[in-house]
Amino acid sequence: MLSGKHIIVGITGGIAAYKTATLVRLLIKAGAEVQVIMTPNAREFITPVTLSTLSGKPVISEFFTANTGQWNSHVDLGLWADAMVVAPATASTIAKMATGVADNMLVTTYLSAKAPVFVAPAMDLDMMRHHSTVHNLELLRSYGNHIIEPATGELASHLMGKGRMEEPENILKVLQAFFDKKQDLESRHIVITAGPTVERLDPVRFISNFSSGKMGFALAEECASRGAKVTLVSGPVSLKVNNPSISRIDVESASQMHDAVMDVCGDADVAIMCAAVADYRPKSVASRKIKREHDDIPVIELEKNPDIAKAVGQLKRRGQLLVGFALETDNEQSNALEKIKKKNLDMIVLNSLRDKNAGFQVDTNKVTIMRRDGSSKAYACKPKREVAADIVDEIVELLKKD
Numbered sequence: 001m002l003s004g005k006h007i008i009v010g011i012t013g014g015i016a017a018y019k020t021a022t023l024v025r026l027l028i029k030a031g032a033e034v035q036v037i038m039t040p041n042a043r044e045f046i047t048p049v050t051l052s053t054l055s056g057k058p059v060i061s062e063f064f065t066a067n068t069g070q071w072n073s074h075v076d077l078g079l080w081a082d083a084m085v086v087a088p089a090t091a092s093t094i095a096k097m098a099t100g101v102a103d104n105m106l107v108t109t110y111l112s113a114k115a116p117v118f119v120a121p122a123m124d125l126d127m128m129r130h131h132s133t134v135h136n137l138e139l140l141r142s143y144g145n146h147i148i149e150p151a152t153g154e155l156a157s158h159l160m161g162k163g164r165m166e167e168p169e170n171i172l173k174v175l176q177a178f179f180d181k182k183q184d185l186e187s188r189h190i191v192i193t194a195g196p197t198v199e200r201l202d203p204v205r206f207i208s209n210f211s212s213g214k215m216g217f218a219l220a221e222e223c224a225s226r227g228a229k230v231t232l233v234s235g236p237v238s239l240k241v242n243n244p245s246i247s248r249i250d251v252e253s254a255s256q257m258h259d260a261v262m263d264v265c266g267d268a269d270v271a272i273m274c275a276a277v278a279d280y281r282p283k284s285v286a287s288r289k290i291k292r293e294h295d296d297i298p299v300i301e302l303e304k305n306p307d308i309a310k311a312v313g314q315l316k317r318r319g320q321l322l323v324g325f326a327l328e329t330d331n332e333q334s335n336a337l338e339k340i341k342k343k344n345l346d347m348i349v350l351n352s353l354r355d356k357n358a359g360f361q362v363d364t365n366k367v368t369i370m371r372r373d374g375s376s377k378a379y380a381c382k383p384k385r386e387v388a389a390d391i392v393d394e395i396v397e398l399l400k401k402d
């Protein structure tokens, strides 16, 4: 997995720097080519000689090699790398990376790197939970960097808490898992709907449902991590996306969701309709809050919303896949099969509100995936990200058949 990979190991000035020697040794043993970059402070904690001996390459610390005047090109290094790992990453380096303060070779190379970057923080627990560190790590995540969370245990200060750099063996596992990850959706465009829709009655009231967006967002993350370009059309939810391969379009009502999906699904390879779309909306929306009248109970007249999945199914071209969801409370299988036909779906993911820990809001789901030909697979209850992986595996199978 790591054989032949070019890995930059960035070391900053923290006591955990001694553990990075082991990381370098493990990477070399796994067949990677390693270039160590140290900040000036890191040299106070571990000597460059140890690291150049383990990596088999001179360590880079400065923009110029002092005795020869040779320029160390951060741009070339950034292009050379298949991955960059900053371990340990101090609060100061994390802040510099988050804000682009390029005053040393490590941060300059980070800013030039085209490869994925992994950051393994290590610091005292108060520094770790300080608002600025929390905010800077959030920023790094939002730029698409991978944060390898520090472990909890005894710290250099002898305090107990979160802040210990993750063990080198585990950092190696994270890198191996990253390179091992299937990229079976590379160059595919996937449109996903997620969350509820909100249908206004007046400025303060609406018709909606309990969808949190968790299932749809898990699908978006899974597709993106497998190489797809994802367009995520979401109703109002409180979730965030941090993946640069996911473009998010926020909508409120079913009509807005319909228009957004129609705009983007022309060139899509796959459309996954995970949103819980309101089938009906109030026929008229009051411009002022509907007042409570004495004895009169207001009658709300409803009209049909567009069926987004059906509209995509009608326009579906050869080679395009359409995946629907069915949320049922009874007659699950037959209702789901009927939806496949009615909406011209290739596959439907059935979840039932009769199952515990499935459906709305919860972090898990229990699904049965049914194909157009009537074949089906039932899965155990698992975290929504794992359910997403099962669904994507099925989609990849169908794409291969096409």
Ligand code: PMT
Pocket (backbone or CB within 6 Å): 193, 194, 195, 210, 211, 212, 213, 214, 215, 216, 254, 273, 274, 275, 276, 277, 278, 279, 305, 306, 307, 308, 309, 310, 323, 324, 325, 326, 327, 328, 339, 351, 359, 360, 361, 362
């Ligand atoms: O968001 P979470 O809290 O994680 O919950 C996940 C979920 C329960 C919302 C999800 O797993 C799910 O089941 N989504 C579909 C819910 C639903 O509306 O099912 P349905 O059986 O009513 O609709 C069938 C299919 O048609 C769905 O793909 C739906 O997106 C689509 N549809 C429905 C109505 C409509 N007007 N337009 C549509 O596109």
